[in-house]
Amino acid sequence: MARIVVIGSGMGAMASAARLAVAGHRVAVYERAATYGGALGRFERDGFVFDTGPGLLHLPAVYRDLFAKTGKESLEQCVGLVPVDPASRHLFADGTDVSLPNASRAGIVSALDAALGSGAGERWGAFLNRARDAWDRTRRPLLEEPLWPDWQVLGRDPYPAVPRRRMLRRDRVAATVAEIGDWELAEPRLAALLDSHALAYGLDPRTAPAAAAVLPYMEQTFGSWYVRGGMRELARALYERCLARRVEFAFGAEVVAVAEKDGRAAGVELADGTAVAADSVVFGGDPRLLGGMTPGREMWAGGDVAPGPVPPSRLTVLLALRGGRPDGTAHRTVVHSPDAGAEASAAFTGEHAGRPTVTVLRPDDPLTRPDDAHEAVTLTTTVAPQGPVDWTDEALVARNADAVVEAALAAVPDLRERLLWREVRSPADTAAATGAPGGSVPPPSLAGAAGRLLHPGNSTRLPGLLLAGGWAHPGGGLAHAGMSGALVAGLLVEGEGFRGSQ
Incomplete structure (x- = not known):
């Protein structure tokens, strides 16, 4: 039985902790914040309950597998x-309104044809077929296996783009x-739909x-x-x-x-000076922060995948509304910007962006509101991180x-009359809560x-120091x-020869 220290209690870190504990290891988690969950935060006030991080889950099979194998x-x-x-539901800048069914290719094609005109659904369906090819080509190396030593082969784009025919000039592909x-x-409008996913x-x-075509394919x-x-x-x-x-778990423990001992990770030191010995360490934060934790150690050299530029963050507005949620209201509405480039x-x-694309979440969930005469609404948009x-x-x-x-008035026209109060979560708030540089949110690999x-x-x-969570392979x-939690557990239990689930 090995002693394993996990730094941070985000979802990837806790996923690795649970799997390692089931494998018979003694696992201790040290979290700088006062609670667990990382980006999966919560804000509560006056009987209203809001998520301050992700609002929906895609690929639930990942967590079904985690719970099946840990209890x-x-x-x-x-x-x-x-x-x-x-x-x-999508509200485009020209006023077009279309609702897309959940996990139904035929339903999506039909809805797009009805709202955008005949042929629009067929073009989107053909695009999803090409996205499926890209998914099939990269699913295992990007999601189910540790990052290949020859990761450079993944630099080639797997999307089978359609050649763009041009007179007397060489064809190009997207x-x-x-x-x-x-x-x-x-x-x-189809382009705006795709842009909004990215x-x-x-x-x-x-x-x-x-x-990136795999992202709408995965969701739909x-x-x-x-x-x-x-x-x-x-x-x-x-x-x-x-x-x-x-x-x-130890909270408030930075x-x-x-x-390091004998050339491998041998534990951690806390801010209060406490030394904790371990056989292995799992780091669940942004790898950029490791530079200050491993002075004099070159974490990424030539040929390695190193942390990239700091990605964008999110601006979230939490709205407490008087009046009940109208029947037939979509859980998620995307109000598209009239200028996606800006x-x-x-x-x-x-x-300055002008009017942004805004995602409006209106869950039909009694647990998020004081009673049925009120409604909790969350607005989110992608913005630059703290810094720029x-x-x-x-x-x-x-x-x-x-x-x-x-922008959200397009989805909730009576918002202003119903507003009781609002709470805003900026990238600076996210940075303070999660420790992520700039409050940025990692994209998927x-x-x-x-x-x-x-x-x-990972x-x-x-040796003995591994990475879990959205900042490590396979991404956010x-x-x-x-x-990532499954991959880290596999590497620690089976060794560097681990090649992922079969």
Whole structure:
């Protein structure tokens, strides 16, 4: 039985802790914050309950597998997991309104044809077929296996783009999300639909590789799911599963250094000077922070995947409304920006965006409101992280929150009359709560783009030190974080020869 220290209690870190404890190891988790869950935060006031992180779950099979392999109770026995149908409603800048069913290819094609005109659904369906090919080609190396030593082969884009025929000139194929929208979908609203998926994951449609097509494919194939009481309940269930497996937790315990002995990780040092010995250490945060914890150690050298640029963050506005949720209201509505290019530029440079794309979440969940005469609504948009924008400037935060609310009026026309109060969560708040630099949110790993959207592998150059969570392979998102926990556990239990689930 090995002694394993886990730094942080995000979903990837706790997933690895639960799996390692079941394998017979003694696991202790040290978390700088006062509670578990990382980005899966919660805000409560006056009987209203809001998620401050992800609002939906995709690929629930990841957590079904985790709960099946770490205890007797299934995921569904631990949380109220329900499919969201329709999966999303989309309000485009020209006034077009379309609702897309959950995990139904035929239903999506039919809905797009009805709202956007005959042929639109067929073009989107053909695009999803190509996205499926990209998914099939990269699913195992990107999601189910440790990062390959020859990861450079993943720099080639797996998306089978359609050649763009041009008179007397060499054919070209779409290399980015934006080019797929322009050249293959050839319909501004379909292009906006695709762009919104990329931006929601913190990717710039103008530069994100065509392989990002797997993101809408994943969502529309495997569905969108909600946890009753809010997504924070998923973190609560995983925390309780860890406790049942005798994982020890210490909150308010900041790790400031990783100890090294005989060329491998040998424990950690806490901010209060406490030294904790361990046979292995799992780090669940942004690998950029390891530089201060492992002084003099080269964590990434030539040939390694190193942490990339700091990605965008999110601005979240929590609304407490008087009056009940109207019957037939969609759980999720996306209000699209009239200028996606300006919006993307703002998210990646900090420039002024105008009206952003806003996701409006209105769960039909009695556990999130004081009674049926009130409604809890969450608005989210992708923004630049703390740094390019000074999100500690209260006036700036208020102006941006006002713009988000203004956009959301398309989905909730009576919002202003019903508003009791609002609470705003900026990137600076996220940084303070989670420790993520700039409050940024990691995107998932993607093939293509010469590998620049890959994340550092779960093993590091310091033997015995491994990486879990959204900042490590296979990247950000609830499902991906859970996968990273499985990979870390496999590497520690089976050794460096581990090649993933079969």
